[in-house]
Amino acid sequence: MGERAGGKPEARVLVVDDEAAITELVGLALRYEGFEVATASTGREALAKNAEFAPDLAVLDVMLPDYTGLEVCSRLRSQGVRLPVVFLTARDATEDKVNGLTVGGDDYVTKPFALDELIARIRAVLRRTRPDLEDARLEFADLVVDEDAHEARRSGVPLDLTPTEFKLLRYLLLNAGRVVSKAQILDHVWQYDFGGGDNVVETYISYLRKKVDKDREPLIHTVRGVGYTLRLPKD
Known part of the structure; x- marks a missing residue:
């Protein structure tokens, strides 16, 4: 794993969304920020990439073609995996937000979103959960x-x-x-x-x-x- 300014190791982020344009855009933005990035387009692929890539945080779309993002998060939690998760949701419903946080999510961002906002949320979650990786x-x-x-x-x-x-x-x-x-x-x-x-x-x-x-x-x-x-x- 490489290092960024200040000697901090680069954080690994798994981006999961079934829209290729979103995974490409978010992945590119995160790489520009110095993160290591892997992507997935389904819940099953996300679970496999988690085991393979060992991310420090996942950006997880709620609506996936197989498992929902909530189900992916629940499966990880049931396996004892405490992976920080920032949910992406196209619906601005309170129920979605509450459900996401209830299953163990750390934050959520509603589509459409600004890249700056998403990256700021990712950094905020990493500062709370992995202070060894992220520093202000x-x-x-x-x-x-x-x-x-x-x-x-x-x-x-x-x-x-x-x-x-x-x-x-x-x-x-x-x-x-x-x-x-x-x-x-x-x-x-x-x-x-x-x-x-x-x-x-x-x-x-x-x-x-x-x-x-x-x-x-x-x-x-x-x-x-x-x-x-x-x-x-x-x-």
Whole structure:
């Protein structure tokens, strides 16, 4: 298992939904966030993937073609498996929510959902259930981002970031040492329905450099023709 910024191991997430578009989109978003991901489209496949993949959390659709998500969760609990579960439901009924939490679910998200909301719920559940995997603080060198407080500091000095700058810095931190492309940054920071050009990435990288790297050792670097990376300067 790999590690993310701050030395934390990557959490494994099993995404279960019979709509391929949802598993692909959620899986892609989670991988961008640094998670390891496996997918399944039926209840039986979910049970098999749980044994094979050993996830730290499952995103589980309530309405599956064989077992319901509630039945999958109940079967896992009856086997003594305490896998944290975030349910997806297309119905905004109180009964669904109560039933999901009654069988041992940890949270629920109603379709249609925003990816940011789902990922935030996943992180919140992991912080409660697997604090060894999920931490609200991301650190690299003397740069610290506290997600819960929505604060960023460099050498202990607060950075006055806009919401978009904060999301961009957080994404670079989650991928510290890796080169991420403009397309990847657009997908994560501006979401998948962004209709503008990739020049916005250059603009916000410039804004961020002026706040993060001003009068300090530069951490944000351009890899020409590839993208951007957060790393220490090369000697």
